[in-house]
Amino acid sequence: MFCNDFYKRFYVDEQAAEKIGFNPYYIEVESGLDEWIRMEGRDIIDLASNNYLGLAADIRLKNAIITAVEKYGASLCGTPVSTGYIDLFKTLEKELSDFIGLEDTVILPSCYQANIGLFVSIARKNDLVIVDRFAHSSLIQGAKAVGCKIRPFLHNDMEYLERLLKRSHDYIQVFVVTESVFSTDGTIAPLREINELCRHYNALPIIDDSHGIGVLGNEGKGILDAQNIHDFNGIYTASLGKAFANSGGVICGKKEIIKYLRYYCPHLVYSTSVTPSVLAGIKAVLKIIRNDSGVLKNKLYLYKNILYDSLVEAGFDTVSSPAPINSIRTGSRENTIATAKKLYEKGILSTPFIEPSVPINEGRIRFIAGINLSETAIEQGSEIIKRINQT
Numbered sequence: 001m002f003c004n005d006f007y008k009r010f011y012v013d014e015q016a017a018e019k020i021g022f023n024p025y026y027i028e029v030e031s032g033l034d035e036w037i038r039m040e041g042r043d044i045i046d047l048a049s050n051n052y053l054g055l056a057a058d059i060r061l062k063n064a065i066i067t068a069v070e071k072y073g074a075s076l077c078g079t080p081v082s083t084g085y086i087d088l089f090k091t092l093e094k095e096l097s098d099f100i101g102l103e104d105t106v107i108l109p110s111c112y113q114a115n116i117g118l119f120v121s122i123a124r125k126n127d128l129v130i131v132d133r134f135a136h137s138s139l140i141q142g143a144k145a146v147g148c149k150i151r152p153f154l155h156n157d158m159e160y161l162e163r164l165l166k167r168s169h170d171y172i173q174v175f176v177v178t179e180s181v182f183s184t185d186g187t188i189a190p191l192r193e194i195n196e197l198c199r200h201y202n203a204l205p206i207i208d209d210s211h212g213i214g215v216l217g218n219e220g221k222g223i224l225d226a227q228n229i230h231d232f233n234g235i236y237t238a239s240l241g242k243a244f245a246n247s248g249g250v251i252c253g254k255k256e257i258i259k260y261l262r263y264y265c266p267h268l269v270y271s272t273s274v275t276p277s278v279l280a281g282i283k284a285v286l287k288i289i290r291n292d293s294g295v296l297k298n299k300l301y302l303y304k305n306i307l308y309d310s311l312v313e314a315g316f317d318t319v320s321s322p323a324p325i326n327s328i329r330t331g332s333r334e335n336t337i338a339t340a341k342k343l344y345e346k347g348i349l350s351t352p353f354i355e356p357s358v359p360i361n362e363g364r365i366r367f368i369a370g371i372n373l374s375e376t377a378i379e380q381g382s383e384i385i386k387r388i389n390q391t
């Protein structure tokens with residue numbers, strides 16, 4: 001056969017899904033993220049999306065997006081260096097910088113792209129990237145793309161990190177890379193300490209606040225505000241596809257770095273600009289968060305706590321987390337998929353994590369209850385969870 005050996009590379013191991021009779025990935029969704037989502041002709045409670053603030057199908061966003069489409073059309077058909085840089089793009093960069101509390105910002109089509117583009121633009125072969133061992137794939141892929149030395153540190157372990165920093169003299173520049181909220185278990189990085197260690201050892205911190213922006217801190221401004229960090233000299237990235245309910249990724253930091261990225265980050269310069277609808281949607285979210293952050297957060301944590309209690313009552317091995325995320329330990333990939341199947345059949349969509357997303361036999365199922373869900377839906381979901389192990 002033509003290129004026989006080559007095609008052997010593309011084996012996908014679906015044995016567990018076949019054995020259990022359920023593949024939790026790529027199930028078609030037939031609606032938007034409303035109070036219920038529709039899948040395979042049924043209304044399901046969505047505890048899987050990252051729609052923390054429940055804004056993805058909010059009428060205020062929809063209206064802002066429609067207005068922007070009427071003014072600017074569907075696409076800017078150009079990168080931000082040319083026709084992609086509309087006035088809305090520029091004002092949004094400024095608004096996001098002020099919100100996050102850093103000097104300047106660039107907006108890319110996704111945070112995955114932003115993270116890779118960032119490393120490729122600022123790091124060199126003789127640099128060292130010290131990275132939390134649970135950091136997101138995009139951060140690892142970014143560092144790998146540079147070809148520099150990468151050293152993982154134990155998750156959120158500051159002594160381990162300091163040991164690595166002490167041994168990092170031989171490198172031209174050292175970066176310490178982590179996430180704010182680690183979304184599998186909802187643990188939160190001690191960024192204040194990381195920032196201080198970086199200052200002491202002359203390393204540059206890079207924080208990915210994808211699951212923190214809009215959620216952490218009293219005003220939803222993210223990890224820097226939540227941990228009272230006013231002297232952050234590093235680089236901040238975040239996805240606008242989670243609490244911000246749009247798409248896109250930001251890179252924020254000192255003016256000189258951001259200016260450099262505007263001209264030399266290939267993932268920004270050579271990629272079609274985020275669409276006007278997305279820019280308008282992000283702007284609308286900023287306004288909602290500025291006005292209502294306190295109310296939104298109270299509801300988010302209320303829902304999280306109701307679900308947590310029901311997971312405990314059901315006898316699951318729960319992970320305790322300060323973030324609006326609930327996770328349970330499900331061990332093997334068979335048990336993880338089987339548990340997700342039971343939940344799905346009873347009307348709950350969850351997020352199962354199996355290897356390689358987590359280490360082998362450390363499967364997790366994650367639940368995020370966005371505040372678009374009604375209290376009735378949460379109560380119903382909570383009752384389903386409590387009884388799930390009885391049948």
Ligand SMILES: Cc1ncc(COP(=O)(O)O)c(C=O)c1O
Nearest residue numbers: 110111112136210239241248249
């Ligand atoms: C920590 C983290 N960084 C980056 C990304 C990628 O963001 P985006 O979906 O905007 O590409 C994600 C999304 O899964 C994430 O969780």
